[in-house]
Structures are given as structure tokens and as C-alpha cells.
Amino acid sequence: MKRIAVQGIVGSFHEDAAQRYFAEDIEVVECKSFTSVCKLVDTDQVDYAVLAIENSIAGSLLKNYQLIRDYHLRIIGEIYLHIQMNLMAVPGVKPEDITDIYSHPVALQQCVEYLEEYFPKAELHEGMDTASSARFISEERPTNAAAIGNLRSAELYQLNILDKGIETNKKNYTRFLILAKHGNHSKDANKASLCFEVGHFYGALAGVLNVFTEKEINLAKIQSVPVVGRPNEYTIHVDVEWENMENYEKAIHQVLKSVSSLAILGEYKRGDISVHDQ
């Protein structure tokens, strides 16, 4: 059985992403941090890891870009999940009783408008993940606190749903990457994640991006990530998609001539944003 590391516990969105991506019996290895998730892959203690990389409301998880590079991990796939957030508490607790709310920081960010409108005075507590926040509420049984998470965690930890769909925007999607220690060349790859650095002179980045245009490669995402210890310097991460693999290979060949370093983090089959709606 494949062993998959995720940050958080059973009932978290990461666990859900792992179950849906592999769609077979898997052993989920619960971790306390994104760093320990990456360490487990690096030291061969798990086969794969699932790592959130961006959310359509909260934006990119920059630290995770850095971790993938630091641990030299390979991206072998991706999955998008439609994220719905819910307010939950132990039975008997009413919205007017709530003074404290627990969840993952990214989940809290996704509900900021709702929290400002309905719970402007509540103290927000950042937990390891949404599911452990739900479990905490379930174990401690506070009469003045609630957690934010998915419906599955409410069910698993026997909490009452006080409000459903509290995220700021209903089109709330998180993209998760599937990571391994070694990449495999996938024949049905139609997307790649690359990173590179360019010099500080005019047109340096535009020159690289133009290569993709010329070769009819779609630039799906561009993200600059600070180089730690070198202020004002960035690694440029791009996700590119193609119809014709040959065009992609030619583009890479060309790009190599104008960047100071290029790493292909992974070539994989692109995930479908609408498939895994809750």
C-alpha cells in the first residue's frame, strides 16, 4: 500500500486531496508541518507527499515553493479541490456564545469577510490544520468556541454545523501538488513546473517568457519567490502547458540559453479544476 505524507490529520483537506488523487487504498502519514512532510519524502519514509501550493482566495503558499526546491522534490501530479468552509461547534453551542474560533491560517484567511461581519470580536486561533481544530473542539468541548473546516471533519469529530459555505467566494479552489523523491517521465504529461533565475537587466525575464509565446506554450502561472540570503533576488517559478510535447522540448532548449539556472521540478498531467467539487 502506498504511504502518503500530508500536513494535518484525517479529515483535513490535504487528506481529502490524497484520497481523491490516488483513488485506491492508501496509508496516510499525518505530519505536524510542511517541512516534516518534505523530510519524510526525502528520507524514503513515504512514497509520496501531497502539498497545497495555492488557493484561489488566499494566494500562493510561498514557503512550499521554497521547500520543494530545498528538498529537491519532484512534482509528479496535481489535484484541485473545491473548498467549502463551515463553522462547527459541539452540540448546544449557539453563534452568540462564540468568542474563540480555531482553524488553519489559510482557512481563516478564506473566511475573513464572514468573520469580520459576524464575529468581529472573536479571537482567532491558528491550528495545524482544519481537522485538528475540529478534533480539539470535540475533545475539549468548549461552550464558547467553534472550528472552521470541511463537512467531513464535522462528521468525524461529531460537531454541529452552525453555518455552511462561509468562504469569501464560492469559487474557492486549492491546488495541491503530488511530490515524490524521483520523477518519472510521464507520456501523458501536458504541464510542467519550472524555476529559473535571470539577470538584473532590462528585458531579461520578458525574453524568456517570449520563448514560450513563440513555441505556443501556455504560461499558466508565474510566481516570484525570494532567494533567502540574497535580498532583491528572486527565483521565477512558472507553470507551462502545451498541446504538443515537441514544442515544449524546443522551448526548454531555447530557454536554457538565457537563464542563469533552470530546474524542471516536474512534468505531469494537468489537473482538472472542476472534477473534485464537493
Ligand SMILES: O=C(O)C(=O)C[C@]1(C(=O)O)C=C[C@@H](O)C=C1
Ligand atoms: O487545514 C487543512 O485542512 C488543510 O489541509 C490545509 C489547507 C492549506 O494548507 O491551504 C488546505 C486547503 C485549504 O486551502 C485550507 C487549508
